[in-house]
Amino acid sequence: MEKIKPRTLSGFMELLPEKQAKMERIMETLRRTYSLYGFTALDTPIIEASEVLLAKGGGETEKQIYRFSKGDGDLSLRFDLTVPLAKYVALNYGQLTFPFKRYQIGKVFRGERAQRGRFREFYQADIDVIGDGELSIMNEAEIPAIIYHTFAALGLTEFKIRVNNRKVLNGFFAILGLSDRAADIMHTIDRLDKIGMEKCHRLLVEDGMSEAAAAEIMAFVTTSGTSGEKLEKLGQYGGRNESFDMGLSELATVARCLPEFGVPEKNFEIDLTIARGLDYYTGTVYETTLTEHPEIGSICSGGRYDNLAEYYTDKRLPGVGISIGLTRLFYVLEEQSMLSDEIITAPADVLIIPMTDDLSTAISAATLLRESGIRTQLYTENKKFKAKIAYADRLGVPFAVFIGDDEIKEGVIKVKDMRSGEQFAAAAAGAAVRIKAELVRRGTARVIKG
Amino acid sequence: MEKIKPRTLSGFMELLPEKQAKMERIMETLRRTYSLYGFTALDTPIIEASEVLLAKGGGETEKQIYRFSKGDGDLSLRFDLTVPLAKYVALNYGQLTFPFKRYQIGKVFRGERAQRGRFREFYQADIDVIGDGELSIMNEAEIPAIIYHTFAALGLTEFKIRVNNRKVLNGFFAILGLSDRAADIMHTIDRLDKIGMEKCHRLLVEDGMSEAAAAEIMAFVTTSGTSGEKLEKLGQYGGRNESFDMGLSELATVARCLPEFGVPEKNFEIDLTIARGLDYYTGTVYETTLTEHPEIGSICSGGRYDNLAEYYTDKRLPGVGISIGLTRLFYVLEEQSMLSDEIITAPADVLIIPMTDDLSTAISAATLLRESGIRTQLYTENKKFKAKIAYADRLGVPFAVFIGDDEIKEGVIKVKDMRSGEQFAAAAAGAAVRIKAELVRRGTARVIKG
Numbered sequence: 085m086e087k088i089k090p091r092t093l094s095g096f097m098e099l100l101p102e103k104q105a106k107m108e109r110i111m112e113t114l115r116r117t118y119s120l121y122g123f124t125a126l127d128t129p130i131i132e133a134s135e136v137l138l139a140k141g142g143g144e145t146e147k148q149i150y151r152f153s154k155g156d157g158d159l160s161l162r163f164d165l166t167v168p169l170a171k172y173v174a175l176n177y178g179q180l181t182f183p184f185k186r187y188q189i190g191k192v193f194r195g196e197r198a199q200r201g202r203f204r205e206f207y208q209a210d211i212d213v214i215g216d217g218e219l220s221i222m223n224e225a226e227i228p229a230i231i232y233h234t235f236a237a238l239g240l241t242e243f244k245i246r247v248n249n250r251k252v253l254n255g256f257f258a259i260l261g262l263s264d265r266a267a268d269i270m271h272t273i274d275r276l277d278k279i280g281m282e283k284c285h286r287l288l289v290e291d292g293m294s295e296a297a298a299a300e301i302m303a304f305v306t307t308s309g310t311s312g313e314k315l316e317k318l319g320q321y322g323g324r325n326e327s328f329d330m331g332l333s334e335l336a337t338v339a340r341c342l343p344e345f346g347v348p349e350k351n352f353e354i355d356l357t358i359a360r361g362l363d364y365y366t367g368t369v370y371e372t373t374l375t376e377h378p379e380i381g382s383i384c385s386g387g388r389y390d391n392l393a394e395y396y397t398d399k400r401l402p403g404v405g406i407s408i409g410l411t412r413l414f415y416v417l418e419e420q421s422m423l424s425d426e427i428i429t430a431p432a433d434v435l436i437i438p439m440t441d442d443l444s445t446a447i448s449a450a451t452l453l454r455e456s457g458i459r460t461q462l463y464t465e466n467k468k469f470k471a472k473i474a475y476a477d478r479l480g481v482p483f484a485v486f487i488g489d490d491e492i493k494e495g496v497i498k499v500k501d502m503r504s505g506e507q508f509a510a511a512a513a514g515a516a517v518r519i520k521a522e523l524v525r526r527g528t529a530r531v532i533k534g
Numbered sequence: 535m536e537k538i539k540p541r542t543l544s545g546f547m548e549l550l551p552e553k554q555a556k557m558e559r560i561m562e563t564l565r566r567t568y569s570l571y572g573f574t575a576l577d578t579p580i581i582e583a584s585e586v587l588l589a590k591g592g593g594e595t596e597k598q599i600y601r602f603s604k605g606d607g608d609l610s611l612r613f614d615l616t617v618p619l620a621k622y623v624a625l626n627y628g629q630l631t632f633p634f635k636r637y638q639i640g641k642v643f644r645g646e647r648a649q650r651g652r653f654r655e656f657y658q659a660d661i662d663v664i665g666d667g668e669l670s671i672m673n674e675a676e677i678p679a680i681i682y683h684t685f686a687a688l689g690l691t692e693f694k695i696r697v698n699n700r701k702v703l704n705g706f707f708a709i710l711g712l713s714d715r716a717a718d719i720m721h722t723i724d725r726l727d728k729i730g731m732e733k734c735h736r737l738l739v740e741d742g743m744s745e746a747a748a749a750e751i752m753a754f755v756t757t758s759g760t761s762g763e764k765l766e767k768l769g770q771y772g773g774r775n776e777s778f779d780m781g782l783s784e785l786a787t788v789a790r791c792l793p794e795f796g797v798p799e800k801n802f803e804i805d806l807t808i809a810r811g812l813d814y815y816t817g818t819v820y821e822t823t824l825t826e827h828p829e830i831g832s833i834c835s836g837g838r839y840d841n842l843a844e845y846y847t848d849k850r851l852p853g854v855g856i857s858i859g860l861t862r863l864f865y866v867l868e869e870q871s872m873l874s875d876e877i878i879t880a881p882a883d884v885l886i887i888p889m890t891d892d893l894s895t896a897i898s899a900a901t902l903l904r905e906s907g908i909r910t911q912l913y914t915e916n917k918k919f920k921a922k923i924a925y926a927d928r929l930g931v932p933f934a935v936f937i938g939d940d941e942i943k944e945g946v947i948k949v950k951d952m953r954s955g956e957q958f959a960a961a962a963a964g965a966a967v968r969i970k971a972e973l974v975r976r977g978t979a980r981v982i983k984g
Contacts, residue, residue, distance in 0.1 A: 088589040090624040090846040093607070096579040098622065100629055101636070108575045120904045122911025124881035125558045129546040129655050130580060130641060131600070139538040150581070150609075152602030154645045157543070159600075172548065174540040179550055181928045183915060185881055186551070191580060195604045205579050215915070222893065222914035233904070344897035346905075396540040431574035431635055443672065447794035454570045454683070455796075461572025464672030465633060465665070478631040 095204035105429035174396035182216035212405030229345035239530025255328020426529035439488035545654035555879035589845035624846035632666035662855030679795035689980025705778020876979035889938035
């Protein structure tokens with residue numbers, strides 16, 4: 085038979101088992117953390133009607149969309165999880181309870197030009213809180229806690245949650261009489277990290293700012309100090325613009341709640357250079373960067389918006405949300421060798437290797453271990469002992485269990501810790517307890533290296 | 535602004551939060567059960583090259599495939615999880631360890647004609663064990679145990695795992711000199727449940743069988759008794775055909791191991807009417823039916839095959855696998871009112887309702903409860919007390935926590951069990967212990983009603 089060459093499309097992540105086990109651990113951690121904050125799971129279709137998905141229309145995204153016809157339907161694959169959420173909330177408005185807090189971890193599709201580290205099919209992990217008409221600032225204040233606990237649960241320590249407020253920015257530009265230039269200015273400011281203070285200042289002047297205005301903008305966005313000190317310095321603009329005052333108060337609320345939410349000072353920063361999508365966000369905005377790898381950019385971003393579903397409904401649905409580009413994050417963590425090899429990635433905790441033809445004792449032992457919650461594989465291939473041990477080694481199982489005539493006679497199983505080489509014999513029930521204790525001990529390892 | 539009517543395409547499942555919570559519980563249970571048997575998680579792309587996905591070509595499936603072009607690529611959405619597995623194993627053959635045991639729970643796509651209970655986008659939950667050149671019969675023997683423990687973990691009690699062996703069938707037809715008629719005969723036998731003994735016999739005769747042959751076929755497929763009795767009756771055909779003898783021995787092995795694997799006799803049956811896809815399976819075949827709802831058909835099926843990836847590689851890769859059509863199963867369970875309302879489907883276990891303007895105590899309590907693993911939502915909207923309680927009711931949270939001036943003064947939180955109405959006050963840490971104990975108690979509820 086002529087063979088078709090098996091291949092996976094470029095731009096599509098497909099992992100070998102050990103790496104997939106790490107990805108699964110990350111997704112499981114996200115589900116658990118999001119659940120701890122009261123977010124409910126949502127699952128929307130991959131395929132939507134193009135008319136619905138592209139209600140907003142235009143933009144760079146549209147060119148990247150996988151769009152096709154089937155029957156008489158004009159269909160598209162979702163390119164983010166926000167538009168499907170907007171559709172879902174508008175469609176089910178009467179049956180949802182607001183504030184509606186949902187998380188969704190799912191694949192989205194963008195036909196981007198293929199390049200290293202860019203994916204055409206990738207996971208996003210989103211959370212959003214949607215209010216009906218209004219939504220308390222406390223929802224914005226809680227977001228840094230969720231970001232912090234998510235990454236801490238994954239094992240990350242060196243990261244910074246950067247927060248700004250769009251009302252503060254808008255108010256500041258209004259005070260300077262530069263409201264209509266805000267987009268251009270923030271675009272320049274966004275490059276500050278890369279081009280430096282001096283060049284940034286020069287570009288502002290070249291753009292038509294006066295030297296004084298450019299200097300004031302530079303001073304503003306580079307306001308330094310602790311969060312408290314930054315807030316105090318920003319106070320000098322107080323009382324001159326309503327939007328600014330409200331934004332400053334919101335920013336102060338967000339910063340003030342951090343200790344009670346358990347967020348360490350070192351993982352948080354007010355960063356006045358952050359704007360994010362000028363036409364969508366209206367309040368607090370978030371970015372999260374790896375302190376030791378700023379070049380990677382933000383690994384978790386989002387913000388407060390006023391109108392989730394304006395293309396579908398007249399209802400005012402303000403919300404706040406963040407998104408993790410999970411596939412890209414995984415790619416980056418792997419490339420930076422930041423994924424831990426301490427966590428158990430083997431398909432099983434125990435490999436049972438029967439040494440007799442009659443497998444009934446081995447099967448009973450497997451059943452007992454599984455009932456104790458121990459992931460157990462029964463090795464039943466007809467191979468030499470050496471091949472069986474090699475199999476256990478290659479899988480990286482924490483424990484091998486041997487059951488031969490002697491063990492059967494004595495009513496025990498022989499357990500070998502594959503890492504330390506230590507062995508012990510015990511009745512299956514007792515062995516299960518010892519194995520489980522060791523697994524619990526090793527289970528505290530985090531998937532990302534601190 | 536003109537609005538686009540929000541809608542979800544027909545044939546695509548999109549659940550409200552409470553139902554989604556049940557679906558999540560089912561998927562979590564499947565992941566855990568599959569893991570207990572040593573299966574590793576796999577995730578393959580939704581989109582594959584059409585050439586690769588359609589290597590087998592032709593057939594009914596091809597018409598249903600979502601196929602489209604993007605750039606210069608001819609792409610298709612996967613229509614099952616078996617073809618991607620074959621591609622994956624052929625592609626990564628050198629890096630996998632055999633037997634390779636994987637599970638995959640993922641969406642597949644088939645553009646079927648829309649009708650009630652039929653889905654165009656649906657989850658499949660598959661497990662497969664793939665051998666390199668050979669694979670022990672014990673892998674086939676373990677499958678009923680996995681099916682049993684999966685459905686038992688979901689809460690199902692009234693189901694039957696029906697098992698047959700293709701070698702037994704092929705051997706039997708060879709003994710009768712009817713090998714070339716086997717497909718037609720099994721097609722008729724497949725309808726036995728619906729049309730009855732008499733009509734089935736008549737159809738066989740109309741198809742050209744002699745009265746004697748038809749009678750022997752009918753007697754064979756309706757062999758009655760316990761598994762042991764059936765195996766004994768089948769013994770009468772022993773020694774006349776090699777395939778039959780091997781199949782009978784395999785069937786005996788599968789049946790013999792059940793008690794040690796913990797599968798109750800009542801959930802297992804040798805059923806000689808089961809054939810399943812005559813050109814693919816070569817050994818044990820499985821179907822699983824709801825005892826009280828036979829009309830639903832099989833909810834978990836599969837079998838042993840000899841060549842997983844023959845379209846991609848010359849390597850002989852025998853395997854055994856089963857598949858659950860998860861979206862359809864969920865639909866059926868819901869329609870039959872078999873989903874339990876006992877499990878907690880609220881987004882949070884605890885809703886904290888602060889009664890003071892200063893939220894710091896409430897935030898600290900939320901942080902503490904979350905650290906104890908309790909899913910906690912902080913209610914911070916500016917509403918009347920009645921509206922806050924109504925919110926807790928609508929979400930169906932098990933516990934509401936009230937923190938007012940009195941509680942703050944006394945250093946306690948007030949906890950209300952929303953089901954019983956009982957209240958108690960305790961320091962947050964102590965309250966967490968009591969709440970958790972009650973959640974553990976309720977957590978034993980299964981998602982499917984027994």
